[in-house]
Amino acid sequence: MSLNIYGQNLASRLLIGSALYPSPQVMKEAILASGSQVVTLSLKRQNPAAKSGQQIWHYLQEIVKQTDGHLLPNTAGCKTAKEAVTLAHMSREIFKTDWLKLEVIGDDYNLQPDPIELLHAAEQLIKDGFKVLPYCTDDLVLCQRLYDLGCEVIMPWASPIGTGKGLMNPYNLETIRLRLPDATLILDAGIGKPSDACLAMEMGYDGVLLNSAVALADNPVLMAKAFGLALQAGEQGYVAGIMQQRQTAHPSTPTLDTPFWHQS
């Protein structure tokens, strides 16, 4: 089954970041190994004469071409709706895509999204024709408001960016899935290990967006493959239907005709 993002069907349910890799070559190999068809990137102040931005841009263009994939620009570093809207328009001009990972940070310590500025920015950007993928906290009402505004894809955090702490509050995440059955839900940020991604998929999430967990692994290429497999395992587990937990033990070996020492 495929991941649907604003009408685009993608074979992989993994969205992957392009930052923090040991080298551009390792970045490229890891992204290709992951099977992902969506790569995030950003914009920053740089003098074009320095050329470094151009090199990364060429690498990312190559990756997108090879995977028949999509770029997903983010608005990292923005703290107000106005900043995010301006950066979104700059991104659209360069990257020629309406897709946008909307990120508006409200706290410098844990990089927690600002829910109020996020809503304001999402509202404006949808009016401006963007297909907004908001990165948000695991707050059900916030996710509902974003969905009501027209965000078909919602991306609650697992835990703060770059922590690798995994799913801090599974109850919240499960509730969001339960209450927004028609939204495309992608777990974004804080994923540390493949089992975190697998757990999200077992909950019925549609995909996972991660970066540090692969880029900071001892072997990013191998870890990228591991995440690809974890997502497949979790998705198939969800589709197969997970058994209900039970309060008491039940023997799995048939009790009929148990050996003699149990017979009274």
Place this chain on the structure above:
Amino acid sequence: MNIHINGKAYPLSHETHISVSSALTLYFIEPQQSTFAVALNGDFVGKADYGTTMVKNGDSLDVLQPIQGG
């Protein structure tokens, strides 16, 4: 007159205002071969408007390029 490009001050002794296109030549070696986008005082300026959008004393231009991101 002073303008700022990516936070760096550029003095312009004669002009009272210049176009974004002219301001960019202060900063770029080969602007036509680069991938970048521009904001003036925090507002997006599309490429089609570089020639007609004017930069005045104290204005601030941001010139952004693609980088890796998560």
